[in-house]
Amino acid sequence: MSAAVSPVDELLPARRLVPLACQHVLAGVAAPVSSVILIATTLKLSADRTASLLSATLVLCGVGALLQSLGVRVLRVGARLPFLMLPGGAAVAIFLQIAGEYGPATASGSVLVAAAFLLCVLPFYGRLVRLFPPLVMGTTVVLIGINMIKVTAPMVASGPGLGFATLGVIGLFFLVLRGVWRQMAVLLGLVGGMVLAVLTGTELHVAHGGTFALPEVFPYGTPHVDLLAAVPLLVFALASLAEATGQTVLNSEAVGRTPDPGRDVPRIARADALVSLGSGVFGTSLMVTSAENIGIVQLTRVRSRFVTAAAGVLLIVCGLLTPLTRVLAAIPEPVVGAAGLVIYAVIAVMGFGMLSRTDLAHGTDSVVIALALVVGMLPIVEPGMYAGLPSWARTLFGSGVAAGAIAAVVLCAVFRTLGPKVTAGSDAPPSDATP
Template sequence: MDKPVHPVDKVLPARQMITLGLQHMLVAYIGAIAVPLIVASALKMSQADTIVLISTALFCSGIATLMQTVGFWKFGVRLPILQGVAFSSVGPVIAIGTNPQVGFAGVCGAVIGAGVFTMIAAPFVGRLRRFFPPVVTGCIVTVIGLQLFPVAYEWVGGGRTTPHFGAPLFLAVSLIVLITILCINRYGSALMRNLAVLIGLIVGAGLACALGMGDYSGVAHAPWVTVPYPFHFGAPIFSIVPIATMIVVMIVQMVESMGLFLAIGDIVDKHISEADVIKGLRANGLASAIAGMFAAFPFIAFMENVGVVILTGVRSRWVVAVSGILMCVVALVPKVGAVFASTPAAALGGAGLAMFGVVVAAGVQTLSKVDYEHNRYNVLIVGFTLATALIPVMAPAVFKQMPEWTQPFLHSSVVIACIVSVILNGLLNGLKSSVVHAEHVLDDASQRAIDGV
């Protein structure tokens, strides 16, 4: 009898995969182009160079997504993960790029060097996987969702830069998108439920445009075709200080990525082993090294898309792989990308509330399986982790006086959640409990496989 295919590995019909892949890409697009836009503005790049930076970021995001979803040899965690440019890299990239001694070529060299370091360090960091039992991963998933709420609230209000933030029309559009998604999930067919976010976005965008929202002036100025190619800004410059700076960023991302891999594994009900974590970290390193060659930046999983996975119930990694291909294609046609980028923020607001809310719900679901009755320490672990991990979201100025080298760690809620929960679990429950739990997980996974045969 054939072994049943896990939902993560299931290949859907082509038309369905393309539609669902488009849904993932639309959700991620604004975040994918935000970092290159910020960097280009800070470095005072020309319009032509800005378009190149956006195209290379999208193109390399697609490559990184394919590495993680499809995988090859010892690279890729093989989960429904859409990769995008990490916001934690913005500050260091701007700092390196404004250094007259190295310029943007120094950024490229630093990203390549840090990517190679990540590939080398992946096996050592991956060994920490055993210290992530459900009380830890549950905290991480919950924090991931909570830290995204401010983004959704900005969208609901019409976008950070709008002069009429919070106008009733913006709130109305977001509310209609949210109601549309809820109605489709309640009354729609299975196919419609899978496309609930996409349908909600289309309804919201159509309504917003009818009300005069959205600025499509950038579409006319965007070129039809551009071809990303390596070393557009010249040969990379490898300098010790910029590379060391970017390595710190990559260390933060390795900790964060490991937490994300395990959290997403819990969400899609697939056990992620130490070897899987190492493959995922290795792919992050290789994708970053390639990105450095194309004048792009380090990548990390976009949790917005994990919300889409939860909301639609479609766990196939091949759907997200299709979205990676679509990102590569859109990178070659900036005019199409400009249309996506012009989607009114209010239309994204309702979808954001729905997606980020279900991510929090998934974290709460994991935490509900933790034993609090017989182990009072778990209450302390959850309480202390959530209280500290949300500081960067609710009161970022608290860490303003801390040393400069700690800032990348202290401004990531996921990294704080990982570090605090792992340390508290080790101190209160003992390191041995985590190892024993990992063995039980493996036994349970083996038993499920046997039961499925």
């Protein structure tokens, strides 16, 4: 390699590029597979439609990895860093919440609205990111995790024996696996649960068809736009800017590049938004750039962005191979529910981790968190709380995630302006990824 070539711009020979790309795929593939299966099971999609949705999601993940790794300079899209793009766990949770209350067509419309909204607000990135310190993001993520645990639990209850056995398998994998394999514990748990289902005689519904197929466009019909229903995803889109700030610093330091969030974060978010427009078309949730594969970079010491670009190509190929997507789409509901409980419980724990960056002994921080959690938890524990309000108010306050996030933003701003000063620790943008 020429001394003039930065490690992040090194183009590796194919014999090294392909195996390294496969490692990145293994590190990231659990997120799209588990997310799609959760969506399909919750929405009671057919086996064919589930396979199509998984195909679309893998293709979108691949396109996102290519955009972030290679970039399109003339459009200022992509950070030209070794990033993967995945469906965020929190975004999937919000998508399912909207779909459950207003229907999947409205959920798809909300994804399109949120993606377009993110593109529009990027010029104001510097001001907006300050609205989402760890105090606000932590509260929001905790509410997302708790809300989706409530949604996912009935899936386990549909076959508690198989569901709890799958939980045990996932826990065992987390215990014994290391490195990239440990990152795949949930995916391997899904496979293990499916093996248990076969051994216990559980009926599997595997779709049939050719070897290659293109995913279905607008699987729920024409997307329906409801701005109030989209509020939770709009809040998430804004919060993703703070998430991207931390990821940019983390990834830049990992590859030896001087972090420049002011330049790179808008490019990252622009790629997220463009791929998310595709998500709305193909019926899945918002896509977000992920730092899950940074461990692979640190483990292998290979910093080349062309490795994640090759991983993007592999993801696209996997998405178009319909036998693979059809088998994955046949995983039984209790197995999916068990994986969902683990995923969303981890999301809640990540939220508590964000909150730990604030000084909870400080009166201002603890009061803001407590009040925001009250606002967000009320519609979760008592769904009929706002039944007597007008429809627009039920939409806004009936979503625990949206209500809690908005309350956290407003309360934080009010206490900063009028009350005792919020601790400095809660002002710093997060340094790790939100699911």
